[in-house]
Amino acid sequence: MFAQTTPLKLDSAHDLHAALFNAMTDGVLVVNRQGLIIDCNPAFHRRLGYRKDELTGRSVTTLDPPEFAAQVPRRLAEIEQQGQATFETAHYRKDGSVMPVELNARSFQVGSELVFFSVVRDISERKEMETRLHEGIETYEAAVNTTTLGFWMVDMDGCFLEVNAAYLKLSGYSRDEFLRLRIPDIEALEQPAETARHIAQIIRDGSDRFRSEHRRQDGSRWPVEVVTSFSRVQGGRFFVFIEDISERVVQEHRLQLAARVFDTMDQAVVVTDASNRIVSINPAAVRITGYTFDEVRGKDPSIFASGRHDRAFYDAMWASLHASRHWEGEIWDRRKDGTLYAKWLGINAIHDSQGALYQYVSVFSDITERKKTEELVWRQANFDALTGLPNRHLFYERLEQEIKKAGRTRQGIAVLFIDLDRFKEVNDSLGHAKGDALLAQAAGRIGAKVRESDTVARLGGDEFTVVLPNFGDRANLERIARELIMTLAEPYELGDDDRGYISASIGITLFPDDADNLDGLLKHADQAMYVAKAEGRNRFGYFTATMQREAREKAALAKDLRQALGRGELEVYYQPIVDMTDEVIVKAEALLRWYHPERGLVSPMVFIPLAEELGLIHEIGQWVFGQALAAVARWRDMHDRIIQVSVNRSPIQFEKPNQPCCTDELRRFDLPGHSITVEITEGSLLSQSKHIEQQLLEFRNAGIEVSIDDFGTGFSALSYLRRFDIDYLKIDRSFISDLAEDDANTALTEAIIVMAHKLGIQTIAEGVETERQRDLLRQFGCDYAQGYLYAPALQMDAFEQLLGAA
Numbered sequence: 125m126f127a128q129t130t131p132l133k134l135d136s137a138h139d140l141h142a143a144l145f146n147a148m149t150d151g152v153l154v155v156n157r158q159g160l161i162i163d164c165n166p167a168f169h170r171r172l173g174y175r176k177d178e179l180t181g182r183s184v185t186t187l188d189p190p191e192f193a194a195q196v197p198r199r200l201a202e203i204e205q206q207g208q209a210t211f212e213t214a215h216y217r218k219d220g221s222v223m224p225v226e227l228n229a230r231s232f233q234v235g236s237e238l239v240f241f242s243v244v245r246d247i248s249e250r251k252e253m254e255t256r257l258h259e260g261i262e263t264y265e266a267a268v269n270t271t272t273l274g275f276w277m278v279d280m281d282g283c284f285l286e287v288n289a290a291y292l293k294l295s296g297y298s299r300d301e302f303l304r305l306r307i308p309d310i311e312a313l314e315q316p317a318e319t320a321r322h323i324a325q326i327i328r329d330g331s332d333r334f335r336s337e338h339r340r341q342d343g344s345r346w347p348v349e350v351v352t353s354f355s356r357v358q359g360g361r362f363f364v365f366i367e368d369i370s371e372r373v374v375q376e377h378r379l380q381l382a383a384r385v386f387d388t389m390d391q392a393v394v395v396t397d398a399s400n401r402i403v404s405i406n407p408a409a410v411r412i413t414g415y416t417f418d419e420v421r422g423k424d425p426s427i428f429a430s431g432r433h434d435r436a437f438y439d440a441m442w443a444s445l446h447a448s449r450h451w452e453g454e455i456w457d458r459r460k461d462g463t464l465y466a467k468w469l470g471i472n473a474i475h476d477s478q479g480a481l482y483q484y485v486s487v488f489s490d491i492t493e494r495k496k497t498e499e500l501v502w503r504q505a506n507f508d509a510l511t512g513l514p515n516r517h518l519f520y521e522r523l524e525q526e527i528k529k530a531g532r533t534r535q536g537i538a539v540l541f542i543d544l545d546r547f548k549e550v551n552d553s554l555g556h557a558k559g560d561a562l563l564a565q566a567a568g569r570i571g572a573k574v575r576e577s578d579t580v581a582r583l584g585g586d587e588f589t590v591v592l593p594n595f596g597d598r599a600n601l602e603r604i605a606r607e608l609i610m611t612l613a614e615p616y617e618l619g620d621d622d623r624g625y626i627s628a629s630i631g632i633t634l635f636p637d638d639a640d641n642l643d644g645l646l647k648h649a650d651q652a653m654y655v656a657k658a659e660g661r662n663r664f665g666y667f668t669a670t671m672q673r674e675a676r677e678k679a680a681l682a683k684d685l686r687q688a689l690g691r692g693e694l695e696v697y698y699q700p701i702v703d704m705t706d707e708v709i710v711k712a713e714a715l716l717r718w719y720h721p722e723r724g725l726v727s728p729m730v731f732i733p734l735a736e737e738l739g740l741i742h743e744i745g746q747w748v749f750g751q752a753l754a755a756v757a758r759w760r761d762m763h764d765r766i767i768q769v770s771v772n773r774s775p776i777q778f779e780k781p782n783q784p785c786c787t788d789e790l791r792r793f794d795l796p797g798h799s800i801t802v803e804i805t806e807g808s809l810l811s812q813s814k815h816i817e818q819q820l821l822e823f824r825n826a827g828i829e830v831s832i833d834d835f836g837t838g839f840s841a842l843s844y845l846r847r848f849d850i851d852y853l854k855i856d857r858s859f860i861s862d863l864a865e866d867d868a869n870t871a872l873t874e875a876i877i878v879m880a881h882k883l884g885i886q887t888i889a890e891g892v893e894t895e896r897q898r899d900l901l902r903q904f905g906c907d908y909a910q911g912y913l914y915a916p917a918l919q920m921d922a923f924e925q926l927l928g929a930a
């Protein structure tokens with residue numbers, strides 16, 4: 125076959141062998157038993173860089189690096205023994221470099237000599253490949269095992285074939301555990317179907333980079349970024365690098381949050397660079413300033429300035445920013461539309477880590493509304509809503525200022541205390557709305573009579589004050605007071621054809637003559653006003669020394685009154701009330717007396733108002749009530765009948781709810797409710813106190829009757845009589861005393877009696893002193909009478925004598 129394809133013309137077998145020997149691409153080496161080179165072919169010596177003659181006769185050991193040279197005798201023996209052997213060794217080239225070779229050696233008997241015939245193959249390339257492969261694997265393993273990234277190798281089925289230490293550490297799995305798992309076991313975000321689709325896509329694209337979440341061994345999830353590539357080696361492999369991005373996700377969230385806060389916060393934020401050019405503003409800033417970001421980008425924030433603040437203001441701001449890196453304060457700026465607004469601004473100078481100025485961050489909010497509210501609150505705290513005048517608070521402040529000023533300038537101040545006369549009646553009859561309208565008009569009239577520099581204030585209710593600094597002389601002051609009285613007495617148009625008629629009483633006090641302090645001035649002006657009222661209203665009066673003395677006396681009396689009850693100085697007198705048909709005593713009015721240890725008998729007209737003022741009336745009233753019940757019980761036991769006792773009840777007593785229950789008292793004496801009548805004034809009914817209705821109901825439920833005292837002197841609103849279920853009207857003494865002389869009063873008295881009867885209410889005439897009065901009253905059909913004609917208020921035993929005599 126060989127002869128056919130390569131027709132060589134050779135003479136002998138020897139020639140053939142020699143030709144083959146020389147043409148072989150593998151080296152051939154022949155050595156004898158001593159290891160001496162007998163022969164070699166060109167492929168051998170050329171590859172080593174020798175000529176043939178340089179090698180023949182040499183020991184092969186001279187060709188080998190020492191570690192191989194040492195093996196030569198053992199190798200030869202091995203070949204001799206086994207007939208052939210294949211092994212790797214190396215030869216030096218002539219240039220000293222080493223050529224790795226694979227030797228396939230056989231031993232032959234040539235004549236008497238044993239020769240070794242080796243085919244020598246240059247394996248440098250293979251060796252290099254091997255080394256490189258080896259190194260490659262090492263590098264790969266080093267990379268995979270030293271990286272902090274997780275690494276897997278995964279097969280086409282998603283089974284893990286390899287995992288590195290980093291991933292095991294991150295996921296908490298042991299290596300054995302993990303290599304039993306597949307991707308769907310640790311993928312926490314994708315559904316298995318999604319994962320399958322994803323894998324298919326990676327196979328198509330060759331690689332992918334994506335975010336997901338993995339499940340740790342303990343079940344917790346962690347965010348990862350995955351870089352994977354696909355290779356078709358070994359039937360398909362995925363090489364996957366996994367990065368733990370927990371930190372990054374937290375950072376990202378933080379940034380997102382910061383961005384969201386920036387975008388959604390109510391407060392405006394303007395950021396400028398080191399040269400104070402705007403680099404960023406948030407939506408709140410856009411909203412407040414009216415500028416868009418594009419309109420202010422790169423501009424100086426002075427674009428927002430209103431021009432309201434001077435150079436010094438901004439200089440101070442910058443000085444603070446430089447010194448403390450911060451400034452905070454209120455500032456007026458102008459919106460794009462030109463409107464002014466107040467803002468509370470905080471500026472921080474931000475420095476980088478090297479301490480160089482980096483940015484200014486300004487944060488502000490629009491406080492215009494708040495300032496308006498503050499202003500409103502201030503107005504509400506200092507001004508009277510109804511009249512727009514300064515209120516008590518501001519009045520005190522102004523008066524205090526004037527006193528200080530006057531102390532310096534040695535000028536006088538007049539304080540006028542104005543109280544409208546009978547204002548309450550206008551209020552009660554026309555309603556609060558019209559009462560308010562009247563007050564507002566009165567305030568206007570007072571203001572019109574004084575100078576700008578004078579203070580007019582409303583202290584509350586129908587009380588006004590005027591402070592007149594440098595009022596000039598007395599004549600001028602009195603002219604003002606008279607004008608005030610005149611103007612306030614003019615009719616008030618209150619709408620719906622309603623007119624209000626009132627007058628005013630004015631008390632005047634002077635600084636520093638009457639008092640040198642605020643409290644003293646006010647107290648004295650008040651006292652002077654009361655005196656003006658007592659002297660007939662519609663007038664003014666100065667504070668006097670007498671007033672001061674009286675005020676002092678009142679204070680002393682008040683002190684004594686506090687102790688009167690405890691000291692047994694109070695006593696209840698009883699004034700009989702007779703049935704007009706037969707003049708038999710059927711009732712009595714309990715009237716209180718105070719025996720003062722030094723002053724003697726003090727009139728209830730004096731001490732009852734004082735007790736009301738001091739709040740003692742509750743205790744005293746309760747005591748009188750108990751005394752009255754005791755008297756009724758006593759007389760019942762003596763005469764076997766009920767003599768009903770009227771007990772006066774002050775309007776003040778209705779103001780205090782939750783008083784001791786009257787039914788308990790009645791039960792204590794085993795008395796029926798009608799043993800007592802409670803006398804109340806019309807004023808009590810009109811007071812509109814929520815307590816009065818409830819307490820009157822309580823009386824009625826207990827069977828206690830109710831009388832209207834001094835009927836006709838107040839504002840007699842008939843509707844109230846029906847509403848409150850009144851039992852008796854006590855016609856005031858002023859009507860009775862005028863009977864006969866005054867036709868109008870006579871007619872009124874008769875009308876009251878008729879009207880009362882129509883409403884099912886009985887009448888009691890007070891202060892009946894003459895027989896003529898009695899006869900007229902009887903003629904009008906009055907039911908009961910009380911007065912000196914029968915008896916004055918009597919001490920218990922005197923009253924009882926009268927009872928016994930009847």
Ligand code: C2E
Pocket residue numbers: 699714715716727728729732745748771772773774803833834857890891892893910911912913916917
């Ligand atoms: P009032 O309830 O209108 O009592 C009638 C007053 O007229 C009594 O004066 C009585 O003494 C007097 N009076 C009776 N008949 C005549 C008469 O024929 N002619 C004249 N000129 N006067 C007569 P008094 O006792 O000085 O009491 C004065 C006021 O003091 C009482 O007026 C009543 O409002 C009040 N008061 C008396 N005691 C009490 C009490 O215990 N509690 C309360 N809250 N007020 C009382």
Ligand code: MG
Pocket residue numbers: 713772803833
């Ligand atoms: Mg009375």
Ligand code: MG
Pocket residue numbers: 833834854856890
């Ligand atoms: Mg009376």
